[in-house]
Amino acid sequence: MKELLFGTAYYPEYMPYDRLETDIAMMKAAGMNVIRIAESTWSTLEPQDGTFDFSFIDRVLEAAEREGLSVIVGTPTYAVPAWLARKEPEVMALGAGGRNLYGRRQLMDIVNPAFRYHAERVIRRLAEHTARHPRVIGFQIDNETKHYGMASENVQELFVAYLKEKFRTTENLNRAFGLAYWSNSIHDWKDFPDMRGCVNAGLACEFGKFQRTLAAQYLVWQRDLVSEYKREDQFITHNFDFEWKKFGADIAQDGYSYGVQPDISHYEAAEAVTVAGTDIYHPTQDALTGAEIAFGGDSVRSLKQDNYFVLECQAQAFKYWTPYPGQLRLHAYSHLASGADAVLYWNWHSIHNGYETYWKGLLSHDLETNPTYEEACQIGREWKEKGTLLRQLKKKNRAALLMDTQSLHALRWFPIDKELSYNDVVRHMYDALYEMNIECDVVDVHGLEEERYDLLIAPALYSVSEDLIGRLAAFVKRGGVLVSSFRSFVADEHLSVYADAAPHGLTDCFGMSYNRFTEPGTTKLAGEPARYFCELLRPDTAETLAAYEHKYWGAYSGATRNRYGQGCAYYIGTYTSPEFLKTVYADAAEKAGIPLPDVRWPLIVRSGETPAAGVLHYIFNYSADERSMSCPYEETKELLTGKRYRRGDTIAFKDWDVVILQEVKNED
Amino acid sequence: MKELLFGTAYYPEYMPYDRLETDIAMMKAAGMNVIRIAESTWSTLEPQDGTFDFSFIDRVLEAAEREGLSVIVGTPTYAVPAWLARKEPEVMALGAGGRNLYGRRQLMDIVNPAFRYHAERVIRRLAEHTARHPRVIGFQIDNETKHYGMASENVQELFVAYLKEKFRTTENLNRAFGLAYWSNSIHDWKDFPDMRGCVNAGLACEFGKFQRTLAAQYLVWQRDLVSEYKREDQFITHNFDFEWKKFGADIAQDGYSYGVQPDISHYEAAEAVTVAGTDIYHPTQDALTGAEIAFGGDSVRSLKQDNYFVLECQAQAFKYWTPYPGQLRLHAYSHLASGADAVLYWNWHSIHNGYETYWKGLLSHDLETNPTYEEACQIGREWKEKGTLLRQLKKKNRAALLMDTQSLHALRWFPIDKELSYNDVVRHMYDALYEMNIECDVVDVHGLEEERYDLLIAPALYSVSEDLIGRLAAFVKRGGVLVSSFRSFVADEHLSVYADAAPHGLTDCFGMSYNRFTEPGTTKLAGEPARYFCELLRPDTAETLAAYEHKYWGAYSGATRNRYGQGCAYYIGTYTSPEFLKTVYADAAEKAGIPLPDVRWPLIVRSGETPAAGVLHYIFNYSADERSMSCPYEETKELLTGKRYRRGDTIAFKDWDVVILQEVKNED
């Protein structure tokens, strides 16, 4: 692949009539060069047990060959066929109300041997059938894989075996999780109870971690199968997705990619792919900010510190997301600006029945042209011309935001506030960086290489190992800058709260401690309401950045800064206004030596370097208003128009506009 | 029956002590002439398997004979006795959590053979026992019958047989519903999965349709049983009810008759009765508008284009509905004004225990007189005197509102908005007609005889056959007027969205098309917020009645009008203000040649013709204020007071008042 991939998921299986030729022609007219096929079509590929039918695949591959489209083949395993559920009832996992009924996708028990047997067979057949085809450039294994809250006799048995291996004795197990509480301790492994009833938060989260590992191992297993067939030049990818935030519109037309994925560890599962992929959906129209595209991109890029594929992004999904003119193009460039090398829509066409009828594709149900499709054509034209300049955008971010799935789940058991989830804190801290145009990586604490960074942000890092605490202290001592929110460094990996001064192991680093916290009530910080939670900080060597404003809690600090060794550590004990957080970030960035752009959201600057174009600065206008800014770079050329801007020149933006500045050497 | 029926449901079985004589005397004092008995009393009629006890029935029939009251006998099958549930556990249907527990009514499997066996036996015995009694004027079969979300092994098996019959091959089935999606296609009928897990909207709604048919067939089966016993002069009726809208007051004291019934097709089930009956409950006190009475009446009257019985209406049910002085009488005349020939209260007395203790009857728990009962006495006196003039009111409405249960369910799967149901759109469009005093029929699309009408209203008619579309186009071409809301003419009978320009098959008729829609956001239409949904209409031959007001959607129309053949078709692409809708209706009524009264709600005019009195105009004041209007008729006599009004005379109304104008011939 020497070009940007631009394309779409494509399911001729779902079409009301045969229009393969028309579809492919319209894709070509839109400048597309890739389609993703086959995932979810098991019952079409294998209509009956052991009977295979690749005719849909074959027709698409032939058309792709003829028209020069590349193809990504998805394994079809995320939805099992009815015959399998009938033949092997235990393929359906156990849910809250007993065994899941067949119908919805992703309700199967992915460790069930019968499921594995049949999944293996269809994967092998499909891979065998397609791998040698010249237009097949890679494989997607499964689809948005998670553990589906999966419980079953198999899973229970495997979990007990895992615990035995990890803890050796029931006494160790009891101690690690405090099972004596409410008489939950066990003294013989065979008494270990059904995890579905568990109310011990630590043990329940250990089970969740185990389930996430099963899901990751399942992907690795698929990778191994596909690897037996794929060519050297073919990639394996997977579409990692994010916590799905419902906005309450019911049934299928609801939700978007909000934050850290709870039910599989991207970090752990990334082993299963050669190129990371992702699905990113986000509010649009007046609610389009670009934050979800940036967050998702920064997360997935950080998995392998490399470019990634956007395997699904929205065309004009349901009524909430019909894009305004210019927005589809703004989405596409925003993905590139985070390091994407592929942008594929979900979906090409709008499906005419089933469950996701109103997850509309580029084509509406009439399957004709429309303004959204026409905007895709514009993107296609531009990328045909300039795509090679834009691909392989590399970043060397000096800031990283730390994320941790275990902390996410811990804070579901022990909520900061019913209105504030772990991901709310993550987004609170990420979005402020984003709006200030401080680019960052988003890294799982288990994969953190802290020496890469000068500034680390720790939102609600509730569950932390002694090892990580030690490394963070050393990071600051060596000159790093650490900014932590409330509810960080509280408990160990098993969610046992550390039994000494908080923040555990870092009281020297932060130069303060606390042992009480409170609901804020009317408490303020820096003139604005402190929200959700106030830790009552007692500075030791730290300076108070802001004290609480309250009759009784006024004696305590709400945010502190501490020089520690060569570095500096900030601690924010409450949910502050974004404005206050940004003043802390500005200070921290300065200490970390990270330059702060003059512009802020809705003008967003994202930069990097590509092999073909050198240093590029994407500048986006995330608003319906025309705007302008002064060029902050010595000498640049706008990549799409060729227009030149020197430092101080006024750059004008239309609504929802995209400007790409290529830095030009003086001798240019 | 040569008189209006006025009476009440009556359950001496539920009385705390024997007061049959007193009750009958109080009914007679109230001018009542009919009681409805026996439905729901299976465990009293057949206390043990095969042992029958008709003593309660007999005592009531004797008293009725003595006092000259007519009696409607209800079959007792809507609640099964405990002995049957114990003897035949599978009589209880399967609910979401397994087999239903005995207790609540209407939880049985109405196709279960054991249920049918026992139901048949008790129905036969009861019919045999009562049919020859001279005071028995008819039978009510079952009670508010619906399919109760009924799932069971029987139902599943019958459904598969039905699908085989309808689709022949699994390939046809897969294609009709798009089952390939999410791997749900089947290739052997024996793989057909349990419908309780189904997530394919089309198939799920087909199942719902099938369940509705089972319910209708169950009523036909009861009719056939009763018909073997009943006399020629006895009617068979059933109390059809409506979608029950909860207002969130919990438990039993909650909800009212809101719109189209979801769980049985009145149209289909009407075959089972010789006279249509209905139960209508509605808000009262300050929230009494008359709209529910009119909507229910227009619906039930249209089933057989004939007069109907109000078998249940409220007396002073729970705290929300204690009527203000005058309101009970206003309710009663409002029923007549829609074509009712019978008004029976539910209930005579207030039940002292059980579940519906606060569904209070005409008598409160003290079983003494009270202002509500006394107002019933006034109604009784008036009807004794004038009832024969009022009965058999016939209407020839030139407007009809089209309803469709399949569309109702389709829009539960694919909501327009979480705040807007199918029935909300129906009521939006019906209520505006009602408030403008444009009388209409409410007809099921499957029973539509479009040649009867000049104006058709289509609210959210999402699921439509090609046949109906063709007939509607022809209706307009011939000179008819059609007014359609958004989300009409979208999908076929299996809920597959039509794969061409929308509105399907009617783009010529409406002179416009659209292929995109959007959440309104800040969009306005005619100066008022467009709500819930905006279809982005592109007029072709149509005129734009109003364009959207929005930075980006301003390029599209929100409401259009198109001359087509001899007729005219209006399309409204969004949920507009009632005021805007009324301007469209006014225009459409003019085009349809339907005269528009000068008065509007809260003054409501309902007209018709009776054999004994000729043309009658009921005029109601649905408000707590005194009002007046100018007489719009040449020469009239107020039927209750004898007062004369000529055109232009001022007619004065007290709060919640009723005026009945009888047109008087000039020679009178």
Next chain:
Amino acid sequence: MKELLFGTAYYPEYMPYDRLETDIAMMKAAGMNVIRIAESTWSTLEPQDGTFDFSFIDRVLEAAEREGLSVIVGTPTYAVPAWLARKEPEVMALGAGGRNLYGRRQLMDIVNPAFRYHAERVIRRLAEHTARHPRVIGFQIDNETKHYGMASENVQELFVAYLKEKFRTTENLNRAFGLAYWSNSIHDWKDFPDMRGCVNAGLACEFGKFQRTLAAQYLVWQRDLVSEYKREDQFITHNFDFEWKKFGADIAQDGYSYGVQPDISHYEAAEAVTVAGTDIYHPTQDALTGAEIAFGGDSVRSLKQDNYFVLECQAQAFKYWTPYPGQLRLHAYSHLASGADAVLYWNWHSIHNGYETYWKGLLSHDLETNPTYEEACQIGREWKEKGTLLRQLKKKNRAALLMDTQSLHALRWFPIDKELSYNDVVRHMYDALYEMNIECDVVDVHGLEEERYDLLIAPALYSVSEDLIGRLAAFVKRGGVLVSSFRSFVADEHLSVYADAAPHGLTDCFGMSYNRFTEPGTTKLAGEPARYFCELLRPDTAETLAAYEHKYWGAYSGATRNRYGQGCAYYIGTYTSPEFLKTVYADAAEKAGIPLPDVRWPLIVRSGETPAAGVLHYIFNYSADERSMSCPYEETKELLTGKRYRRGDTIAFKDWDVVILQEVKNED
């Protein structure tokens, strides 16, 4: 015990490391003299079936002996060990979704024979092991026992046996509950259906009453077991708790002691204890009013008309309840002022894992000193010095508020309003008394000794026997004063509404009747909105205290007063403003000859007499503001400071302050 008990629950089993010595030393430093141990630790005491390990108990008893701490030993039965659930699966009760899964506490079937066998064994072993230890002063049986909505084959069978015994024939049963309704009558006991499906409110509430009796009998059974071992000087207690009102914060960190306990009858279960105990939790910080402490104390003290133990009260439980400076001390004295002789915190330390991690103890997770602990030290110092003067506070209240668990449940089936529960009415009527400083007992109607009182308050006493009605009428006739709210005297013990004029049997006593009621809508009373419910009162001999203000309901009274014999009866037909209620109370108190203090909340006066100090008046400032009042007593000494106040002297209060005035004889 010759001293006030001051201490804490203590669970070394839950500690992350051994710090028994440190903990005991810190308790001693805080002036504590008692700990409560062992309840909930079954899996530690009996790690495997029949294997016992009392080492934790022994170490604590040794330390207690050494340091002179008293010990209350709790039986460990509220949470069963995993081995028992595995060995005897039917030990888990049936919940809504089938058999409960092991994990959460209090999900077992307390009448299951296997449960009883194992519970008996562990109780006997523990009692045998500890009863002779000199520091063990008493036993707590089980913990916050309730019936847990317990259904099981055993319970069902016992219930049918109970009904047979009570009603003899199915006909009597049918009649008592009106089972003919909806065909629920039975004619053979073996047809009696599973109570989980029951929708007959009366029968369902009879089942609830039966379940409460099972729970009470279970405690009596534990008492009998413990009594075989305990010394004469050892008490048996139990921690009765209250309706737990959620405030919506989710998971464990949510709720407080709001009102009458629904799921066990304190009155019935009090037989099982020699000293009543209680757990009281309440809002604090700005929401601290003292009302829950007073209500709980007045309830529990009234059980045996004696002093009681506060076995659990909050230290700094979760973020909502971190006390302001002074509040922990205010809590403690408030308990004493209601008659408590023991105040124990739940919990000593904060637990580091499990479910209730954020139900924080006196010590935070760091297990070091903190301001809350330090305030406990102040309490301990004061009580060491003055405790003997404060203990055994006796009250002779002349007012009583009547409560009834059956009415509570009846109003769940037949809600007054979805926003107004039984306990809301109880608290409405209790809190107004409390705020006016009219002290009262809170007594179960089944234990009422009306001759003790001059003023009885009846909030929503829906379900009442003929016997009680007769006694209340006689009480008024003899000169008593009765104040009743709406929804009192409606139904009998089986929830059958009385079939005559309401309020049943008391129309002469109240001098009025009503047979209709209504949702208030815009109705007002005394210028303020009437809320939730209006009974339309028709005075006979009664005076109207206030008529409704409404176009139609203005004809009816909303509150009446009637002289009846030597006494006076007030009836309030709607939920009035607290202000209006207080004017009624002021009038009623005057009629009852009960003096009314000049001060009102936030200054709270609670009085009584102790053996060592004579008459004491606790005065509390429940506010963050400084306040003052004029001394209303002839000659007093402030017990903690020794300061003297004569009538008219100004008494000054700091925020959240406590003043204890000891009456001084003139000759003093």
